[in-house]
Amino acid sequence: MSARFLRGCYNVVFGCVIKRLYRGGLNQRNLLTLPLNFFTNFSIIFIWLMIFKNAGLIPIDIRPKIHSKAAFYLDNYMFGDFWGEMYAQFGKTSYFPWTIFTSVVFTSIFLLLIPLAIWYYIYYVKKLDYNLMEWNDHIFHFSNKSNPKRVRTLCIPFLLPFFALVFLNIMHIFAKQTEENFANWKDFVSWVSYVILHLTAPILTAVYLYVFHPPGVVKCFALSLGIQNLMGVTTHLLLPMAPPWFIHMYGITDTEHVNYTQEGYAAGLVRVDKQLGTHLNTSGFHMSPIVFGAVPSLHSAMAFQCFLFLITRSATYKGRMRNGISPSRKEAAPIFISESSEETEIGSSPELPLGLAGDDELELRILGPEGSTNSSCEELEATADRCDAPGTLALYYVHDAEFCTRWYFGIFNRAILPRLLGISFLLWQWWSTMYLDHHYRFDLFVGVLYALFVHILINHYVLQPKVLQPWLAVRLQQIPDTRNEGRTMGMRVFEDTKLEWFFDPLA
Structure with missing residues (x-):
């Protein structure tokens, strides 16, 4: 009896899970x-690590001048001297109002x-009719183009540096360097x-993107991290600045x-070593090859890049598929849904009444040859070089709407969890770096700008036109799915189960 039970468990675990x-x-x-694909995708990150580790081999006589005061002044005059740093260094209160x-x-x-x-200028003068940061937001994030929330989100990317400054100052309050x-x-x-x-x-973050999102998104994430870190370590070497400690x-x-x-110093991490009874942090920072590499903060840049991908790629449940039973591939023809009609084409089966929530839902924005490469303001006439071609959404499954909207799916259906984790980690990282006396607000802010610049670059030239557009073309039946990449990794693992919809960003 026990042997049969163990054999059954083995069959379930190996056959169904592994x-x-x-x-x-x-x-x-x-x-x-x-x-090999993993190594290729993350190769730039490995190059960054190699440059950082061997930075000490650069001859001192060819290194640039160290700007030990720059970050201190820029931090106080750009963000305000709320800690009284100017008074502590110069003994004068007259600096505070000027900061x-x-x-x-x-x-x-x-x-x-x-x-x-x-x-x-972009949205009201040039009248761009799509989201510059998310070309197909009406597919990934909203049910249709007429959603009122969609218009409000268009200005958020432009205000991200402002929001970063506000929250950096808030975290700064709780990180004051006093006993x-x-x-x-x-x-x-x-x-x-x-x-x-x-x-x-x-x-x-990479695991989440690989499991829940189209193939190629992880590659863009790795590319963004690698490029921003290479830019960061290059800045450390060419424009060295002193950290707050x-x-x-x-x-x-x-x-x-x-x-x-000058040897490195673990600053606030020395207190952690005392608590743990080790010298791990102290020894590690003493051997740091780049002591004056405060600006930009790569801790901030990496956290902000994770935040950007978690915020922009996490999608809410849109309820595009109605009640039905997921057909087995061997027993039923592929399921399609057309934008122009609410009638479903399912071979000869009329039992799956699938439909769209709006008339303008599921349009694929097709770019012309110059559409994805020309970023000048004069070329932002959306209707001139971009067109919306209605597509036919290929449904790989049909799920039970009652099952998908149960209460325990609520935090996932609203995309609360990845966004909450992304925001929490970013704020936590900002506070930690300032509390441990490793970075100024200025260092962290420059890290944000590096991450944002690289994200915009990769998003515009790689993620949107070369990853998301082809994937949507597969899902909208405009190109054949010859490599089974119309599914995310999670959809492939849970194929033909009641949970396949959970891993579909279009669901």
């Missing part, structure tokens, strides 16, 4: 090409007026974010320690 994971993960590849004034001017002009002017603010639990919590999550969060330890006027022989 086999599905193996086939769904490889998807017509093999165990040799899959690691507030310059920060207000910087925020008003560069983070509000100019971005909103660009947004207004009264330090606590053992804060030290440990900040260490978890700064060390553990800094390494694992990008990996977990250096100023707090030696003072703003120090010149003796401003050299390339």
Whole structure:
């Protein structure tokens, strides 16, 4: 009896779980090409790590001048001296109102007026009729183009630097470098974010993108991380700036320690070593090959890149498919749904009344040869070089709407979980880096700008035209699905089950 039970468990685990994971993960590849694809996709990140690790081999006599005061001044005059840093260094209170004034001017002009002017020019003067950051938002994120929330979201990407500044200042309040603010639990919590999550969060984000989103999205994520980190380490080498712990330890006027022989310092992580009874963090930072690599903060850049992909790619449940029983491939013809009609074509089966929520739903924006490469404002006439071609949505499954809308799917159907995790990790990382005295707000903000710039670049030239557009063309039956890539990895693993819809960003 026990042997039969164990054999049954083995058959279930191996036959239903491992086999599905193996086939769904490889998807017509093999165990040799899959690691090769992984290495290729993340090769730029490996190059960045190699450059960082060997930066100490660069001869000192050819290295550029170290700007030990730059980050300190830029942080206070761009964000405001709320910690009294200028008074601590110079003993004068007259600096404080000037830092507030310059920060207000910087925020008003560069983070509000100019971005909103660009947004207004693009969408109201040039009358661009689609989301510049998400060409097919009416497919991935909304049921149709007439959704009122869609219009409001168009200005959000332009205001991301402003929101970053606001939340950086909020996190800055709770990271003040005073003995009264330090606590053992804060030290440990900040260490978890700064060390553990800094390494694992990008990996977990990549897993989420691989399981829940179209093939190629992970490649874009890896490309974004690699390019921004290469830009970051290049800036560290060409424009070295001192971290806040250096100023707090030696003072703003120090010149003796401003050299390339200066050892690194773990700053707030020293307190963690004392709690854990180790010297792991202290020893690691003493051997850091780039001591004056504060700007940009790659902790901030990597966290913000994870945030951008989690926010932009997570999709809500749109309820496009109605009640029905998922047909077996061997027993039923493929299911199609047409935009121009609410009648369903399912071979000869009339039992699956599938329909669209709106007349203008599921249009595929097809780009002309110049549409995806020309970014000048004069070429933003949407209707001139872009056209909306109605498509026929290929349904790989039919799910039970009652099952899909049960209460325990609520947090997933509203895309709350990935967005909440992305925002929480970003704010946690910002607070941790400032609390541990490793970065100024300026360092973190520049990291945000690096991540945002690279994300816009990859999104416009790779993700939208070369990944999402072809995938939508497959799902809309405009090109054949010869490689079984119309499904996400999760859809392939749970193929022909009641959970296949859960991994479909179009559901």
